[in-house]
Structures are given as C-alpha cells and as structure tokens.
C-alpha cells in the first residue's frame with residue numbers, strides 16, 4: 001500500500017534567525033517509515049527538520065513550518081491508502097514575522113501567537129481522505145481518555161498514545177511506551193526501542209487496511 005507519514009518537529013519563524021519548535025527528533029516517524037518499507041509498502045515521508053538519515057527506499061519531502069507540512073499533506077494525500085501522523089506540529093505560530101532580527105529593547109517582550117491548521121484534523125473533512133487514518137497523541141496526563149477524544153474528534157481509525165512527561169521515552173529518545181487506542185478497545189505495549197515498536201505498529205495498521 002501507499003503510506004504517507006509525517007515526522008519530526010515544525011519550526012515557526014519568530015524573525016530571520018529565531019524560531020519556535022519542540023523536542024521531536026523524528027525517530028518515531030522515521031522508524032515507522034523504515035518498518036513500512038521493509039514490509040514492502042511504498043512510503044512518502046513528510047518531515048520537519050531532523051538529524052536523521054532517510055531510510056532506504058523512502059521518498060522524502062522536507063518541510064519547515066506547519067503551513068508547509070499542511071500544504072505537502074494536502075497535495076499528496078489523495079493517492080495514499082494510509083496516513084500516519086507522527087509529527088509534533090506546533091499548535092501556534094507568531095502572528096507577525098518581522099523582516100529584520102528583533103532588537104533587545106525592553107525587559108520583556110510580548111509576542112502574539114495564532115493557531116496553526118490542524119493537519120490530521122483536516123484529513124476526513126477538508127481533504128476528503130477515506131483511507132486508514134492513524135494519529136499520535138502526546139499526553140502528559142489522562143493518556144487513554146485524551147487519546148480516545150482525539151480518535152473521535154479527528155476521525156482516526158487508530159491513535160497511538162505516548163506519555164511525553166516520562167524521561168527516557170517519547171520525545172527525543174530511542175525508546176517509547178505506547179497505547180494502541182482503537183474505537184472499541186485499547187492495547188498497551190511494553191516499553192521498547194522505537195525500531196522494535198514500529199514493525200508491531202505496521203502489522204496493526206495492515207490489519208486495519210485489510211478490513212472489508
């Protein structure tokens with residue numbers, strides 16, 4: 001099948017030399033891209049800036065901002081069978097981006113932020129996507145109930161929930177501990193390397209894609 005994966009952070013410019021971002025390394029999304037390719041699927045990886053090598057056989061579209069990622073997903077989603085959203089997209093961006101570097105003038109600096117588009121949340125409605133839709137949920141509390149709320153609100157077939165408040169798993173780590181949140185049940189997988197969890201997630205998605 002044809003699989004679109006988003007991965008990594010987005011960078012939202014503040015001025016020509018500064019940006020807002022987060023600690024996503026891209027490891028989870030790249031591990032999934034490698035696992036889908038190894039299982040014989042065709043992968044398009046839409047990735048924010050990372051230091052990772054592109055897995056063999058994967059097509060990459062590099063992006064910077066949430067708006068870039070939105071545009072790339074909108075352009076390519078129509079020919080995909082499955083889409084997996086592992087990227088940590090910035091929810092807000094600075095409203096004004098000055099042409100020149102912001103100078104130190106006062107003791108405080110106030111910046112107005114505006115909402116970025118919800119890319120995963122646009123798939124079913126605005127993009128009209130009917131394939132298998134898989135989101136992630138990065139939570140610091142009420143892991144399962146928050147993930148289940150995202151599953152319903154964003155029209156997903158599966159949400160992969162991770163607790164990003166725990167050191168050593170989740171953001172910028174080789175390891176993760178995940179819950180597979182389905183519409184009718186939840187399965188907890190033991191903590192493991194992202195590279196070991198990825199083939200397990202691929203098998204779960206293959207089962208969803210094979211449903212009549």
Ligand code: PMT
Nearest residue numbers: 024025026027028085088089118119120136137138171172
């Ligand atoms: O990159 P790593 O260092 O390996 O870390 C992996 C990870 C922790 C980033 C990954 O496992 C993960 O949880 N990714 C989703 C992070 C996130 O932003 O979660 P969220 O709960 O805020 O968003 C819910 C879902 O909506 C996610 O699938 C996200 O990609 C998507 N989203 C969110 C906001 C937005 N504007 N557009 C989106 O598509």
